[in-house]
Amino acid sequence: MSDETRAGATDLLDGQHHTKVIAALAIVTDLHHPGDPGFVPVAIGVGLSGIVDRSSHRSILTGPDTVSCVNAADETLPPFLAACRRLPASRVPVWFMRQAGRSLPEYRAVREQHTFSDMIRRPEVAAEVTLQPVRRLGVDAAILFSDIITPVQSIVAGIDVHPGKGPVIEVPFRTRADLARLRPIEPEIDLPYVLEAVRMVTAELSPEVPLIGFAGAPFTVASYLVEGGRSKEYVHTKALMYGEPEVWEDLANRLADMALATLRAQVAAGARAVQLFDSWVGALSEADYRRHVLPASRRIFAGLAELDVPRIHFGVGAGHLLGAMAEAGADVVGVDWRTPLGRASSIIGPDKAVQGNLDPTALFAPPEVLDTKVGDVLRDAKGLPGHVFNLGWGVMPDTDPDALRRVVDLVHARDPETAGT
Ligand code: 1CP
Numbered sequence: 001m002s003d004e005t006r007a008g009a010t011d012l013l014d015g016q017h018h019t020k021v022i023a024a025l026a027i028v029t030d031l032h033h034p035g036d037p038g039f040v041p042v043a044i045g046v047g048l049s050g051i052v053d054r055s056s057h058r059s060i061l062t063g064p065d066t067v068s069c070v071n072a073a074d075e076t077l078p079p080f081l082a083a084c085r086r087l088p089a090s091r092v093p094v095w096f097m098r099q100a101g102r103s104l105p106e107y108r109a110v111r112e113q114h115t116f117s118d119m120i121r122r123p124e125v126a127a128e129v130t131l132q133p134v135r136r137l138g139v140d141a142a143i144l145f146s147d148i149i150t151p152v153q154s155i156v157a158g159i160d161v162h163p164g165k166g167p168v169i170e171v172p173f174r175t176r177a178d179l180a181r182l183r184p185i186e187p188e189i190d191l192p193y194v195l196e197a198v199r200m201v202t203a204e205l206s207p208e209v210p211l212i213g214f215a216g217a218p219f220t221v222a223s224y225l226v227e228g229g230r231s232k233e234y235v236h237t238k239a240l241m242y243g244e245p246e247v248w249e250d251l252a253n254r255l256a257d258m259a260l261a262t263l264r265a266q267v268a269a270g271a272r273a274v275q276l277f278d279s280w281v282g283a284l285s286e287a288d289y290r291r292h293v294l295p296a297s298r299r300i301f302a303g304l305a306e307l308d309v310p311r312i313h314f315g316v317g318a319g320h321l322l323g324a325m326a327e328a329g330a331d332v333v334g335v336d337w338r339t340p341l342g343r344a345s346s347i348i349g350p351d352k353a354v355q356g357n358l359d360p361t362a363l364f365a366p367p368e369v370l371d372t373k374v375g376d377v378l379r380d381a382k383g384l385p386g387h388v389f390n391l392g393w394g395v396m397p398d399t400d401p402d403a404l405r406r407v408v409d410l411v412h413a414r415d416p417e418t419a420g421t
Contacts, residue, residue: 148216
């Protein structure tokens with residue numbers, strides 16, 4: 001294939017469009033091309049053909065063609081990225097939310113030497129604890145060690161993260177005047193340590209194990225800012241949302257811009273996927289979510305679209321919001337253990353992959369019960385367009401790391417074609 005054809009093809013269609021075509025036809029054939037190792041021709045259903053750029057994993061449609069079709073794993077993509085893109089993966093990929101944390105003795109050893117915020121501000125420490133679970137557990141993705149409050153903390157005084165309690169905000173955000181404290185963020189200037197940690201981690205990781213960047217979604221970050229810390233009822237947050245919807249909208253948009261800027265910077269520094277955590281959004285009705293949260297979250301995903309990295313969206317106790325959250329525009333929707341993956345996928349639709357959803361407390365059960373529960377998740381996910389195995393929420397601090405390793409090995413031992421049988 002000539003360079004001109006290649007360049008023309010790149011202009012013709014972007015990777016996202018290509019992914020959609022694949023989703024519609026669900027068939028990809030890798031017809032290895034001996035003369036051009038950098039670009040691998042693929043047949044996509046009947047009537048379309050394309051090439052996969054091995055270096056960037058971008059897929060490019062080149063024009064009409066008629067070819068035979070077989071289902072084959074795309075060996076050029078790490079299993080995690082393939083599953084996110086709903087392409088056949090060589091194995092079911094698995095990682096764990098909060099995999100970098102107190103369940104690992106090596107994390108606790110590092111933590112004894114530093115405060116939590118110091119760990120985040122020292123790139124070599126953040127990079128080390130990001131890599132710890134990859135080494136010990138053999139997971140298919142790393143997640144950056146940081147916190148959802150880190151970007152706000154970098155521009156607002158009086159915010160700290162307390163052990164066990166999480167983020168604490170000395171002077172909560174309750175009025176229009178408080179919004180002035182949230183200026184736009186400039187990640188290279190305000191968060192250089194986060195971006196340096198991303199660069200250090202990606203330099204160490206094997207290409208098979210992508211780094212996931214992340215940010216907190218507007219509702220969840222706002223809940224800390226408005227309440228002053230963690231909350232059960234979100235009384236002040238909802239009071240602002242219902243009582244002063246314009247102030248709320250302004251706050252949500254500022255936080256959306258902050259999340260977007262930090263995620264884009266993390267991708268520029270080397271993150272190959274992003275997750276937007278809206279952990280507490282399940283506290284809202286669907287109507288309130290649609291009116292007061294969806295527009296801001298949608299802005300974030302739209303602003304990431306051109307970057308060609310999988311975008312994951314996750315909330316806890318948000319089964320009633322799955323359809324609405326899917327409309328925010330992610331490629332993968334995280335599901336907690338309360339909703340079976342098959343049902344979640346039918347709500348989310350066939351153009352998105354699912355991530356989840358083993359109950360984190362199953363890791364405290366006897367090994368044979370744990371094995372059964374892992375099998376149940378794989379069975380629920382069987383035949384879905386794309387499945388990234390994860391817990392339904394974060395690893396709990398007292399979890400035995402051997403139980404986590406057991407889950408990784410069990411998931412990897414399953415042939416993706418027969419997983420769940
Ligand atoms: O003392 C300690 O060692 C701190 C414990 C801890 C850790 C390990 C906190 C405080 N944050 C983290 C890391 C963290 N937080 C990561 C790192 C990567 C990984 O997942 O391995 C990530 C992605 C987060 C994101 C985060 N922070 C969320 C969203 C995800 C979720 O679990 O819902 C939320 C809600 C936070 C706030 C926060 N930070 C820390 C705590 C204990 C909390 C929750 C507090 C609360 O219940 O409100």
